Amino acid sequence: MGAFLDLFAGRPVSRPPFWFMRQAGRYMAEYREVRAKAGDFLNLCYSPEMATEVTLQPIRRFGMDAAIIFSDILVVPHALGSAVHFEKGEGPRVEPVKSGADIARLDEAKLPRHLAPVYEAIARTRAALPKETALIGFAGAPWTLACYMLEGRGKTDFAAARRAAYATPSLLAALIGVLSSAVVEHLCAQVEAGADALQLFDSWAGLVPASQREALITGPARAVIAEVKRRHPDVPIIAFPKGLGLDLAHYARSTGADGLSVDMQTDITALDVPCVLQGNLDPLLLAASREGTLQEARRLREKMTDRRYVFNLGHGIVPETPVEHVDALSALLRAEAS
Amino acid sequence: MGAFLDLFAGRPVSRPPFWFMRQAGRYMAEYREVRAKAGDFLNLCYSPEMATEVTLQPIRRFGMDAAIIFSDILVVPHALGSAVHFEKGEGPRVEPVKSGADIARLDEAKLPRHLAPVYEAIARTRAALPKETALIGFAGAPWTLACYMLEGRGKTDFAAARRAAYATPSLLAALIGVLSSAVVEHLCAQVEAGADALQLFDSWAGLVPASQREALITGPARAVIAEVKRRHPDVPIIAFPKGLGLDLAHYARSTGADGLSVDMQTDITALDVPCVLQGNLDPLLLAASREGTLQEARRLREKMTDRRYVFNLGHGIVPETPVEHVDALSALLRAEAS
Numbered sequence: 001m002g003a004f005l006d007l008f009a010g011r012p013v014s015r016p017p018f019w020f021m022r023q024a025g026r027y028m029a030e031y032r033e034v035r036a037k038a039g040d041f042l043n044l045c046y047s048p049e050m051a052t053e054v055t056l057q058p059i060r061r062f063g064m065d066a067a068i069i070f071s072d073i074l075v076v077p078h079a080l081g082s083a084v085h086f087e088k089g090e091g092p093r094v095e096p097v098k099s100g101a102d103i104a105r106l107d108e109a110k111l112p113r114h115l116a117p118v119y120e121a122i123a124r125t126r127a128a129l130p131k132e133t134a135l136i137g138f139a140g141a142p143w144t145l146a147c148y149m150l151e152g153r154g155k156t157d158f159a160a161a162r163r164a165a166y167a168t169p170s171l172l173a174a175l176i177g178v179l180s181s182a183v184v185e186h187l188c189a190q191v192e193a194g195a196d197a198l199q200l201f202d203s204w205a206g207l208v209p210a211s212q213r214e215a216l217i218t219g220p221a222r223a224v225i226a227e228v229k230r231r232h233p234d235v236p237i238i239a240f241p242k243g244l245g246l247d248l249a250h251y252a253r254s255t256g257a258d259g260l261s262v263d264m265q266t267d268i269t270a271l272d273v274p275c276v277l278q279g280n281l282d283p284l285l286l287a288a289s290r291e292g293t294l295q296e297a298r299r300l301r302e303k304m305t306d307r308r309y310v311f312n313l314g315h316g317i318v319p320e321t322p323v324e325h326v327d328a329l330s331a332l333l334r335a336e337a338s
Numbered sequence: 339m340g341a342f343l344d345l346f347a348g349r350p351v352s353r354p355p356f357w358f359m360r361q362a363g364r365y366m367a368e369y370r371e372v373r374a375k376a377g378d379f380l381n382l383c384y385s386p387e388m389a390t391e392v393t394l395q396p397i398r399r400f401g402m403d404a405a406i407i408f409s410d411i412l413v414v415p416h417a418l419g420s421a422v423h424f425e426k427g428e429g430p431r432v433e434p435v436k437s438g439a440d441i442a443r444l445d446e447a448k449l450p451r452h453l454a455p456v457y458e459a460i461a462r463t464r465a466a467l468p469k470e471t472a473l474i475g476f477a478g479a480p481w482t483l484a485c486y487m488l489e490g491r492g493k494t495d496f497a498a499a500r501r502a503a504y505a506t507p508s509l510l511a512a513l514i515g516v517l518s519s520a521v522v523e524h525l526c527a528q529v530e531a532g533a534d535a536l537q538l539f540d541s542w543a544g545l546v547p548a549s550q551r552e553a554l555i556t557g558p559a560r561a562v563i564a565e566v567k568r569r570h571p572d573v574p575i576i577a578f579p580k581g582l583g584l585d586l587a588h589y590a591r592s593t594g595a596d597g598l599s600v601d602m603q604t605d606i607t608a609l610d611v612p613c614v615l616q617g618n619l620d621p622l623l624l625a626a627s628r629e630g631t632l633q634e635a636r637r638l639r640e641k642m643t644d645r646r647y648v649f650n651l652g653h654g655i656v657p658e659t660p661v662e663h664v665d666a667l668s669a670l671l672r673a674e675a676s
Contacts, residue, residue, distance in 0.1 A: 156494035156495065157494065159622065159656075162620075162622050163622050163625070163626055165622075166620075166622060166623050166626035166627050166630055167626045167627065206544075206581075206603060207603070208603065209602040209603055209620045209623075209652070210602070210603060210604055210605040210606075211602075211620075211634070243544075243581075243603075244583065245582065245583030245584055245585055246583055246584035246585060247583055247584060247605070264547040264548070264549075265544060265545070265546065265547055265548060265581075266548055267548040267585070268548075282500075282504075282547045282549075284497065284500050284501050284503075284504060285504050287501070288501055288504035288505040289504050289505065292504055296549070314547070318497075
């Protein structure tokens, strides 16, 4: 096996494995070419051929230790029957959930068939990838999906979702319940199609008040992870609850995640956790400075020498990143000696 | 003296003093009436008569232990010569700082005269306030002001400012330096006009990567606080670096702030700090539910029984808050028994 799965299995690795969040993306000309052909963004997610191609592009050029299937967290609400579309330059629009009736209409039975193209892309990608390159499947965590479904669109404060926690807590709890079950199904189906590892993205975890964190973030993650592990005990699960800062330590211990992805705002060396750590390099540094990136990458690898660590960014690669910066960083990270 | 200053002076208090961030604001009909007369938002900030009136309105109705002078953090860049205006419904616009020449044009000498109306409002408000009600002056912290000045407007990710930290670090450092000095002058002038305490708002502290926190957040706060304390050793200074989570403990110990305001995402009971704590109640709870607010307020007061604590919100009151909720919460907080 390759360095990525070796690390999670507790086998020795000669250097930290690496991959980058949003490594298939607009900063690559090859991606932009496929994206232009795809038309609607969701077409790209639901075309096994195109999704496979863009998933493989960064592996061919940069040789990461893991690929992550090209998809979107909003395919889960879409598969449950929510209307989802992507406005050009404005991000996602989701038909807002306003009542218990809206939640009752969400239908998990539709999920396997709706998401069959994603699973086919995973099978094709796994077949095409080098044996030593891991393939990561993923899903949005229930709270983060609920944010989009309650707000109806991408926002940065998601006040509608945060208000729902106070104004209609049982509605929110029901939605979290439906989504938790769907997320489990989607993650397990990805494993069954060929994914070697999973990542659970809770991008808006940091918005939740401390008093609601157990109900909305930690509890659902624990339940999702437990059920996926029951069915697939050997598949590593990385959680990425963005914005929790040093509270990540409590989250890691209480959810049973195998790995924890760490944003750039958190001091990764201060985290005392029993699992693999991942991430932390600022994607804006990668965009801004080749030399600064290499220097910081060496420093980060040095700091993490004695930890089980997957090199990654603290958030996704930004579109304006010069592709040469990713070339240089990848070359550094592929080299054996640290 | 009243409960607010007693608490900071280490004198016994019979209940936690309270005030609310953005207590003068659109949720009050009296405020909306003055706001409509003022025309431009900055007119309201620069009219001693109107600023005094809206500062006093919540004290008359709710009897908080502290008033905070009605003003805006952007009066400091404005006073330094930046063009600032407020777009209706879209928030602030600031002439973007792009070069060293733009920074060189910022002129601290203009500050006292430009901000004289703010100081006059403070003097009038202090004269009109009950003796036992403290008057709080405030300023934006250098990083948060730099966010607006580099971005040119309010944003929630402030990518331009975050990029500047990597792409033009010496430009950002120069800007932070100029702003630190101006913030000291503005805070001290407020004390000299009659402010009894000060609050330093670093609303966007949470965006800064851990590796830059000392340079952009903690270091400037330490310098500002030290210089204000040198000139006015007895005036309590509360810092509000929003979004730091449990890292607040390190910030508090290393800046020497007398008080720390805590957002709603942070578990306030987990903070081991040598200073007064303030805040933590979610303003969205206050907007959503009268009963829920009273219950949570009792719980919060109970949890903080053995701490030096100022009751407040974790962020400003939101405009849609029913004023009756603020009535009920204030009545609870004014009662002696906890």
